[in-house]
Amino acid sequence: SQQGEEDPQALSIQEGENATMNCSYKTSINNLQWYRQNSGRGLVHLILIRSNEREKHSGRLRVTLDTSKKSSSLLITASRAADTASYFCATKDTGRRALTFGSGTRLQVQP
Amino acid sequence: SAVISQKPSRDICQRGTSLTIQCQVDSQVTMMFWYRQQPGQSLTLIATANQGSEATYESGFVIDKFPISRPNLTFSTLTVSNMSPEDSSIYLCSAQDSDYGYTFGSGTRLTVV
Numbered sequence: 133s134q135q136g137e138e139d140p141q142a143l144s145i146q147e148g149e150n151a152t153m154n155c156s157y158k159t160s161i162n163n164l165q166w167y168r169q170n171s172g173r174g175l176v177h178l179i180l181i182r183s184n185e186r187e188k189h190s191g192r193l194r195v196t197l198d199t200s201k202k203s204s205s206l207l208i209t210a211s212r213a214a215d216t217a218s219y220f221c222a223t224k225d226t227g228r229r230a231l232t233f234g235s236g237t238r239l240q241v242q243p
Numbered sequence: 244s245a246v247i248s249q250k251p252s253r254d255i256c257q258r259g260t261s262l263t264i265q266c267q268v269d270s271q272v273t274m275m276f277w278y279r280q281q282p283g284q285s286l287t288l289i290a291t292a293n294q295g296s297e298a299t300y301e302s303g304f305v306i307d308k309f310p311i312s313r314p315n316l317t318f319s320t321l322t323v324s325n326m327s328p329e330d331s332s333i334y335l336c337s338a339q340d341s342d343y344g345y346t347f348g349s350g351t352r353l354t355v356v
Contacts, residue, residue, distance in 0.1 A: 163343060165343075165345070167347075173349055173350050174249075174335065174347045174348055174349035174350050175286075175335070175347040177244075177344075177345070177346075180343055220285060220286070222345075224343070229274050229276075229291060229339065230274075230276045230288050230291055230337075231276075231288075231337070231345055232288070233278075233285045233286040233287075234285060235284075235285050236284075236285050
């Protein structure tokens with residue numbers, strides 16, 4: 133399956149600033165999820181947005197979904213050094229059971 | 244959500260040998276998945292493992308190279324066979340434990356020398 137693209141590939145910001153990551157995908161989806169990965173380890177689920185939703189919030193996270201443009205964005209507000217990680221979007225494509233992952237954004241938050 | 248114990252967490256292996264990675268889930272799950280993550284890259288699906296049937300492999304992955312077992316609803320193994328340095332990657336297992344919920348093992352970092 134084709135992976136989606138994420139941009140930027142890498143992002144470096146100062147603590148307290150907001151971080152925005154974008155994801156584009158190619159197929160029809162049931163939902164889109166965002167995951168965080170620290171230092172090449174396992175993935176931690178952050179937030180899920182269904183295909184009939186446009187925006188969702190969870191703590192400092194805000195995710196948007198535009199199915200007409202096949203794109204999503206993840207906003208992390210008031211970033212912390214502990215937010216330093218790689219972030220991946222993943223789609224649950226219609227008719228598939230596995231997730232399809234985007235290319236990822238490496239976020240560095242400078243203290 | 245389900246919790247997956249994956250082992251080994253890392254290994255350094257000689258080329259030409261095989262390594263078997265194990266994933267144990269703390270609850271019964273129907274679907275399990277195996278991913279490969281090459282250095283600095285995203286996750287690529289290797290195969291889907293459904294209990295009681297042969298694993299379904301994605302394009303570019305074959306059973307002879309990546310045999311998978313799924314003997315019950317809580318366990319799965321992935322073997323990386325006849326390894327070469329190009330197989331050096333992180334391998335992750337995943338389980339679908341609800342309509343929307345996926346959980347991941349902590350990954351196996353494989354280095355082939």
